[in-house]
Structures are given as structure tokens and as C-alpha cells.
Amino acid sequence: xxxxxxxxxxxxxxxxxxxxxxxxxxxxxxxxxxxxxxxxxxxxxxxxxxxxxxxxxxxxxxxxxxxxxxxxxxxxxxxxxxxxxxxxxxxxxxxxxxxxxxxxxxxxxxxxxxxxxxxxxxxxxxxxxxxxxxxxxxxxxxxxxxxxxxxxxxxxxxxxxxxxxxxxxxxxxxxxxxxxxxxxxxxxxxxxxxxxxxxxxxxxxxxxxxxxxxxxxxxxxxxxxxxxxxxxxxxxxxxxxxxxxxxxxxxxxxxxxxxxxxxxxxxxxxxxxxxxxxxxxxxxxxxxxxxxxxxxxxxxxxxxxxxxxxxxxxxxxxxxxxxxxxxxxxxxxxxxxxxxxxxxxxxxxxxxxxxxxxxxxxxxxxxxxxxxxxxxxxxxxxxxxxxxxxxxxxxxxxxxxxxxxxxxxxxxxxxxxxxxxxxxxxxxxxxxxxxxxxxxxxxxxxxxxxxxxxxxxxxxxxxxxxxxxxxxxxxxxxxxxxxxxx
Numbered sequence: 001x002x003x004x005x006x007x008x009x010x011x012x013x014x015x016x017x018x019x020x021x022x023x024x025x026x027x028x029x030x031x032x033x034x035x036x037x038x039x040x041x042x043x044x045x046x047x048x049x050x051x052x053x054x055x056x057x058x059x060x061x062x063x064x065x066x067x068x069x070x071x072x073x074x075x076x077x078x079x080x081x082x083x084x085x086x087x088x089x090x091x092x093x094x095x096x097x098x099x100x101x102x103x104x105x106x107x108x109x110x111x112x113x114x115x116x117x118x119x120x121x122x123x124x125x126x127x128x129x130x131x132x133x134x135x136x137x138x139x140x141x142x143x144x145x146x147x148x149x150x151x152x153x154x155x156x157x158x159x160x161x162x163x164x165x166x167x168x169x170x171x172x173x174x175x176x177x178x179x180x181x182x183x184x185x186x187x188x189x190x191x192x193x194x195x196x197x198x199x200x201x202x203x204x205x206x207x208x209x210x211x212x213x214x215x216x217x218x219x220x221x222x223x224x225x226x227x228x229x230x231x232x233x234x235x236x237x238x239x240x241x242x243x244x245x246x247x248x249x250x251x252x253x254x255x256x257x258x259x260x261x262x263x264x265x266x267x268x269x270x271x272x273x274x275x276x277x278x279x280x281x282x283x284x285x286x287x288x289x290x291x292x293x294x295x296x297x298x299x300x301x302x303x304x305x306x307x308x309x310x311x312x313x314x315x316x317x318x319x320x321x322x323x324x325x326x327x328x329x330x331x332x333x334x335x336x337x338x339x340x341x342x343x344x345x346x347x348x349x350x351x352x353x354x355x356x357x358x359x360x361x362x363x364x365x366x367x368x369x370x371x372x373x374x375x376x377x378x379x380x381x382x383x384x385x386x387x388x389x390x391x392x393x394x395x396x397x398x399x400x401x402x403x404x405x406x407x408x409x410x411x412x413x414x415x416x417x418x419x420x421x422x423x424x425x426x427x428x429x430x431x432x433x434x435x436x437x438x439x440x441x442x443x444x445x446x447x448x449x450x451x452x453x454x455x456x457x458x459x460x461x462x463x464x465x466x467x468x469x470x471x472x473x474x475x476x477x478x479x480x481x482x483x484x485x486x
Contacts, residue, residue: 013025174280174281174282175282176282176284177282177283177284177299177302177303178284192276192277195276195277196277200385202383202384202385203384204383206384207381207382207383208381208382209379209380209381210255210260210380210381210382210396211251211255211359211360211379211380212358212359212360212377212378212379212380213251213358213359213360213361213362213363213377213378213380214358214360214361214362214373214376214377214378215355215356215357215358215361215362215373215375215376215377216355216356216358216375216376216377216401216402216403216404216424217348217349217350217351217354217355217356217375217403217404218348218349218351218354218355218356218403218404218405218406219347219348219349219403219404219405219406219425219427220347220348220349221407223347227450227451228446228447228448228450228451229451232346234339234342234343234346235342235345235346236342237342237345237346238371239345239371239372239373239374240365240369240371240372240373240374241341241373241374241376242362242364242365242376243266243268243305243400244364245266245269245297245298245300246264246265246266246269246295246296246297246398247264247288247295247297249266249363249398250363251363251378251380251398252264252295252380252396252398255380255396256293256295260382260394260396261293261382261394261395261396262292262293262294262392262393262394262395263293263294263295263296263385263393263394263395263396264293264294264295264296264395264396265295265296265297265395265396265397265398266296266298266397266398266399267397267398267399267400268298268304268471269285269296269297269298269304270296270397271470271471271472272285272304272467272471273285273296275467275470275471278312278466278467278470279311279467280311280312280316280467281303281308281311281329283302283303283304284299284302285297285298285299286298286299305337306333306334306336306337307333307336307337307340307431307468308329308333308336308465308467308468309329309332309333309335309336309431309433309439309465310332310439310440310464310465311464311465311466311467311468312463312464312465312466312467313439313440313463313464315438315439316329316439317329317332317437317438317439318438318439326433326434327433327434327437327438327439329439332431332433332439335431335433336429336431339429339431340428340429343427343429344374344375344402344403344427344428345374345375347403347427348375348402348403350372350375355375355404356377356404356422358377358378358379362376362378363378375402375403376400376401376402377400377401377402377424378398378399378400379398379399379400379401380396380397380398380399381396381397381399382394382395382396383395383396383397400426401424401425401426402425402426402427403424403425403427404422404423404424404425405422405423405424405425406421406422407421426472428472430461430465432446443460443464444457
């Protein structure tokens with residue numbers, strides 16, 4: 001006779017003093033970590049309230065009819081909205097294990113932005129778009145996370161009473177992208193006021209090209225004639241383009257091994273570092289010191305792989321409770337990055353016979369790639385930052401260009417064998433979104449104003465996107481590019 005199955009009761013860890021598992025049975029890495037985001041100021045109310053939206057919409061009307069202000073606590077904060085940086089990045093592992101020895105897998109590569117190429121971003125092509133969708137939550141540190149700003153009140157013309165809409169405040173607490181540990185020691189703290197006064201005169205014209213790689217397609221001048229009456233739809237193209245960080249760049253590793261400089265970085269990292277006083281969204285960089293050399297790196301999946309929209313506006317875009325809202329900072333950033341990548345591919349003539357060839361091929365494009373390589377030129381330029389002859393300080397920057405511009409009076413490219421009528425340009429776009437939505441900064445409809453009021457539109461964009469535009473101008477200066485096509 002077969003034995004009947006037996007049921008063995010597993011051990012039960014009872015916790016008679018509190019709700020939930022006992023702290024003694026939790027793994028050490030989860031000790032003192034809450035089981036869900038919360039703060040002491042959170043109020044536990046109903047699990048669900050189907051009338052909350054209608055009650056909120058009627059609050060201002062009823063208060064105005066009764067002639068008194070809305071109660072400050074009438075709209076309660078959602079449970080968990082007051083969370084801190086519990087699940088933000090925390091420096092736990094030792095990042096001092098940096099090694100210049102090559103080998104192993106190739107660097108993380110950023111695709112050009114097509115839908116197919118974007119999907120491959122999930123496998124490691126850093127700045128692809130569909131891959132970034134999964135990262136949308138991780139890059140939230142750069143955007144609004146809710147907090148304590150205020151939209152203020154307004155006078156009611158009818159009753160002359162003050163409507164203090166405190167319950168519908170526009171919260172703007174932006175947390176740091178790295179959780180600062182209590183045991184960290186402050187070595188130096190530089191205020192923005194001090195940082196804005198720092199000046200270092202560098203002769204950019206004296207910079208030298210240490211190494212050049214890649215190729216450039218010619219820019220199609222037909223796109224200069226586009227206006228609101230003659231638009232061109234944006235095309236989605238699958239091309240391979242790569243944006244590895246400095247320490248993962250094999251060319252920079254080789255130059256560091258040859259002691260060509262003391263500091264190594266990329267143009268995007270250096271531009272944002274120099275625009276720190278203009279930036280609003282939080283960001284951070286990784287600085288590694290190895291053998292007396294400094295490497296300024298971007299963090300994987302961080303804000304350097306994305307563009308911001310209306311970052312410096314008086315009322316920048318805010319996160320919405322609606323998950324499918326297209327006008328949140330994260331959604332606008334993904335859209336702007338997608339548009340910028342595909343537009344740069346669309347406006348060039350993909351003809352290998354007329355392409356400008358640099359001295360060396362693209363170091364990131366391997367023979368096993370199935371998609372064509374995007375138009376991209378990599379110039380590793382060395383700048384002299386020495387303050388005196390006794391203290392030599394050399395900086396090598398990897399600068400990137402998007403296309404070559406041919407024609408009369410376009411400047412000198414200063415490249416080997418480049419004729420006088422050729423110059424390198426960077427192609428960038430500015431994103432338009434609903435002018436009636438929150439965060440647009442009172443912008444008029446581009447389709448009605450762009451052709452007739454270009455100067456006014458440019459002035460408004462310079463105010464709303466100061467940080468983004470200054471970064472682009474910085475990239476242009478480092479790469480010695482006389483043209484900036486937008």
C-alpha cells in the first residue's frame with residue numbers, strides 16, 4: 001500500500017509585538033528598509049474613493065459660492081507621495097576597481113533612435129528610445145518628483161475674495177540622483193555663486209586633434225527651405241550610433257596608457273558640468289582617479305542620454321497623475337531625444353561616394369553589425385589647461401560631429417585634406433508640444449508664429465531652454481564646429 005502524502009508545516013516566525021515580519025528574520029541588506037514607500041507625514045485613508053475626483057472639482061465652486069477659502073488640508077496627499085530617496089541610487093559598491101586594461105565585451109552603444117534600433121537598447125545600446133522606456137522610472141531623478149512648490153492664489157473678480165488654492169499646489173521637490181549617506185565626509189562644497197565666478201582662459205584655437213575616426217555624410221540644404229507651409233514628416237531610420245562613456249572608450253584607454261593627458265572626458269559631460277549653475281533637474285557624474293589620471297564619466301541610464309524640454313521655464317513641465325500624459329518631463333524628454341536622433345539621420349545625403357572620411361574608422365562599429373553605421377565623426381582633441389609651466393594639465397575630450405556642410409563661405413574644417421568649402425556641423429532640434437498645457441511657458445503656437453516672428457520665438461526658447469542650448473554651444477566650441485544647424 002502506497003504511503004499517503006504528508007504535509008509538513010513550515011516554520012512560522014511570529015511577531016507578537018508588531019505588524020509584519022520580525023526584524024530578526026530579515027536579511028541584513030533589507031534591515032531598516034520599509035516594505036513600501038512612506039513617510040511619517042502620510043495619512044492612511046480610504047483604500048479607494050470613487051468620488052475623489054468629482055469632489056475635488058467641486059471644491060473651488062462650493063467654496064466660492066459660500067464665500068470662504070478652501071481648507072488647506074482639504075486635498076490629502078496620496079499615500080506614499082511623501083517618500084524620500086529610499087529606492088534611489090545608493091553608492092554601495094566600490095567603484096575604485098577601475099582598470100584601463102581592455103578586453104571583454106564591447107562598450108555600451110547608443111543606437112540612432114529608430115524603433116527597431118530602440119528595441120535593441122534593452123540589450124545594452126545605451127541611448128536607444130524603446131530601451132529607455134523601461135528606464136523612464138530610473139531617470140526620474142532628473143525631473144519633478146513632487147514636493148513643495150506652490151501655484152499660489154488669485155483674486156476672484158466676482159466676489160473680490162481671495163482664493164488660496166492650497167490643496168492644488170504645484171509640488172516641486174527635486175531629490176538628488178545619489179543618496180548621500182550619513183557617514184559620508186564632506187571634502188569640499190562649492191556654492192553656485194562661487195562656481196559662476198570661476199574663469200579659466202583657454203585658447204580653443206590652439207587645441208590639437210590627437211585622433212579622428214568615423215565618416216560624415218553631406219548635409220542636405222533642401223531642409224533649409226522647410227517652413228510651416230512646406231513641412232516634412234519625420235522619418236524613422238535604423239542606424240547604429242554609439243555614445244559610450246569615457247572610461248569605456250578604447251581610444252581614450254589607449255591615449256591614457258600613452259600618457260597623452262591628465263583628464264579624459266566627453267563633450268556632453270564637460271558641457272553639462274560647465275552649465276551646472278543653469279541646470280534645474282538633478283544629475284551626477286562619476287569621477288575615477290587611476291594612476292594620477294582623472295576620468296569624468298556619465299552614469300549608465302542617467303540624464304546625459306536624454307534631452308530636457310523647457311527646463312528653465314518659469315513653470316516647467318510637471319509630472320501628472322495620468323500615466324499616459326504626453327506632456328510630463330519624462331515623456332517630453334523621450335520624445336525630444338527620439339526626434340533629435342532621427343532628424344539628424346534624415347537631413348543627410350547617405351552617399352558613400354560624397355561622404356567625408358576621417359583618418360580612422362569608427363572604433364565602435366564592428367564587422368558583425370547588421371545595420372548601417374550612422375553619420376558620425378569622432379575627434380579626440382587635446383586642450384592645454386596648465387596654469388604655469390611647472391604644473392602641466394592636459395585635457396582630452398571626445399567631441400562628436402553629425403554631418404559635413406559643403407558650399408561657399410562655410411568656414412575651414414581644419415582636418416587633414418579637407419578643402420576650404422567644407423565644415424563640420426552639429427544637428428540639433430527643439431521640441432514643440434501643446435502650447436495650452438502646463439509647462440509650455442506661455443508659448444504661442446509655433447505653426448502661427450514661427451515664420452513671421454522667428455526672433456521672438458528664438459528669444460523665448462533661449463529663456464526656457466537655457467541649459468540645453470548652452471550645452472549645445474559648448475559642444476560646438478570644443479569640437480571647433482563653425483556651424484550649428486537647428
